[in-house]
Amino acid sequence: MNLSNKQKQYLKGLAHPLKPVVMLGNNGLTEGVVAEIDSALEHHELIKVKVPEEDKELRNAVHQTIASETGSFIVQTIGKTLILYRPAQEPDIKLPR
Numbered sequence: 001m002n003l004s005n006k007q008k009q010y011l012k013g014l015a016h017p018l019k020p021v022v023m024l025g026n027n028g029l030t031e032g033v034v035a036e037i038d039s040a041l042e043h044h045e046l047i048k049v050k051v052p053e054e055d056k057e058l059r060n061a062v063h064q065t066i067a068s069e070t071g072s073f074i075v076q077t078i079g080k081t082l083i084l085y086r087p088a089q090e091p092d093i094k095l096p097r
Contacts, residue, residue, distance in 0.1 A: 010096050011046060011075045011093075012076055022040055024051050024062070037066060041086040045087060063082050066084070073085045
């Protein structure tokens with residue numbers, strides 16, 4: 001499943017008031033951080049993650065790794081903030097068609 005532009009726009013609107021739930025520290029992307037992101041996605045479906053990496057290409061690689069490890073979709077990246085979406089078993093968020 002891929003997200004359409006309309007669905008991404010809808011999710012961006014929902015994510016706007018959210019604060020980052022997970023922030024990567026000095027150790028970078030560890031198994032514990034991935035598990036925390038996975039848990040947050042399970043509870044919230046839509047989250048923001050702060051990746052304080054200065055190198056843009058490395059930051060994008062971290063974003064892609066997070067998405068693939070958690071099975072989530074990248075809705076948007078704004079600077080160092082990543083917005084992720086993964087539908088829950090019983091989704092609370094109803095996506096437009």
